[in-house]
Amino acid sequence: MTYLTMKGFNKRTPPVNYLCFTAEADWTKIYFTKTSWWSSATLEKSADKETWEDRSGAAVTLNTWDKLYVRNKSETPTNFNQGTSYYAYFRITAWSASASGDVTTLLCKNWTDTIKWNYCFYNLFNGCTRLTSAPSFPATTLTNHCYDSMFYWCTNLTTLPKLPATTLKSSCYDYMFYNCSKIKLSTTQTWEYQTPYRIPITWTWTVSSGTACAYMFGWTGWTFASAPSINTTYYTSNTLVW
Secondary structure (H helix, E strand, C coil): CCEEEEECCCCCCCCCCCEEEEECCCCEEEEEEECCCCCCCCEEEECCCCCCEECCCCCEEECCCCEEEEEECCCCCCCCCCCCCCCEEEEEECCCEEEEEEHHHHCCCCCCCECCCCCCCCCCCCCCCCECCCCECCCCECCCCCCCCCCCCCCCCCEEECCCCCEEECCCCCCCCCCCCCCCEECCCCCCCCEEECCCCCCEEEECCCCCCCCCCCCCCCCECCCCCCCCCEEECCEEEC
């Protein structure tokens, strides 16, 4: 199988056990939708991290600074998506919201550092133009296309997640930030582009074959808008999320 690996060990502290949306205006609506009955994603929701209930198909309406916590109901990792035709995704309408917390808790309520399924989070926020901030991506082992097109066309996304994965598979980051026009990278450090950014965020890649990030930053907002090269440091004006 085509894959990329990276030498070294990048230790992380297990993050929180939820994905969180925070409303930035009254009457913000959060939808969770499946393109097919197939998707096995069964989520639960909470407003306070104490009381959890099934996440139904209806939209959740939030007022300014209200929070919606979501996670998979399962204690063990379960598949979230099947592929490009059968997947689950979030939509934000009416106004806007930021995301925080750990995206892997959509696989199970307990922390996991491994993604096992191809296309696992494909299109998760695709076209979500009301999303302003990205959550954390703590997984260190990825699989084929797992983050493919995840933030495609998220034109108001202003934060850039650090990506610590030490095992990368073919196309795992393809189109991940495509047309995120407020994500800005430069090949050189300037007064505006001060913060170093690379993938993985530390250490050095060893490439077996293939590519992991075709068009990853295509049509983003500054001088670099393409696939990042391995072992190369870029610079960003965006806030980094760990």
